[in-house]
Amino acid sequence: MFKSPAFHRIVSLSALAASALATTPLARAQQDRWVEPIMRVAHEEPAPTQVASRIVPGTPAPGAPFDLTQRPGEHPLMPALRLAKGSLATIDNTIRDYSAIMYKQERIDGELMDQEVAYIKVRHQPYSVYMFFLAPNKGRECMYVEGPNGTNGKLLARDCGFRRKLGVFELDPNGRLAMKGQKYPITKLGVKALTDELVMVASNDVQFGECEVQHLQTELGPKTGVKRPVTLLDVTHPVERRNFRFHKARVYIDNELRIPIRYEAYLWPERPGEAPPLEETYTYMNLKVNNGFTDADFSRENPEYFKD
16 A cells, blocks of 8 residues: 655554464564664754664554454455545644654665654645754754745755855755655655555555555554554555555554554565565654644744754
8 A cells, every 4th residue: 555755753552462463474574673763852962762663562452443344345455545534634634733753764776775863843834844853964954835826945954064064055845956865855744745645555556456454453652661552554465566566565553643653665575585675664753743833933044943
């Protein structure tokens, strides 16, 4: 189903019992998971490095918060498509803006890039983004505000390190410099763009067979901190076809916020028995919605931004 555009973020998971998890292919795939440092907001000191967002076995959730029942005769992906459409409606109707720590890793021209971590502010109307990178290029800043009537605005960017002295650049968000080392432009960043893409790709995939879907209740979050319950959707296309963008995708839906907070996509293995290579993953942690962001939060004149 899901291949996401921009780059997307996270919180938590409540799991099936360890004995039950150990018996399924999906569960076995969870045992060696990714680790990430937890960072606080921009301009604050980073929290001590910890293992984050690890899927851990635990007590089964009391009940699924979403109806993922496959109706008679329908494609196995249809329940997930309905859930994605519901998430999109939730974003459109109830979320005006949000802040988060975003984790992103993408494969570009066959090479898997280093993971990037950034503190972000996003406003939906007009679409506006502020980013302060925490790793690996701590101090890099980007800002984008949509132009009138949905036209592209300018991407403001300032690098870190010695290049910071070069000042703030105005770039075409789709231009060569802005897209260097990026799979998607900044205009495709955020949970709304991610959910839009999930709906689009799932709508395509339900036209074809060869699709396996699993779902479970688990939790996602810091190793030693508070974890959030999520619904994990695991979608697999066993056979490589031109119709499909990925071999396997995993989407983590926050049970309370009812929106995707992590997405992973994997390509088909080159040889039988090999692990599928990661194509892209986006995670939104520490998600805080409806902060009441104003134009000042996306202004070049904000004294907290682009400081010397």
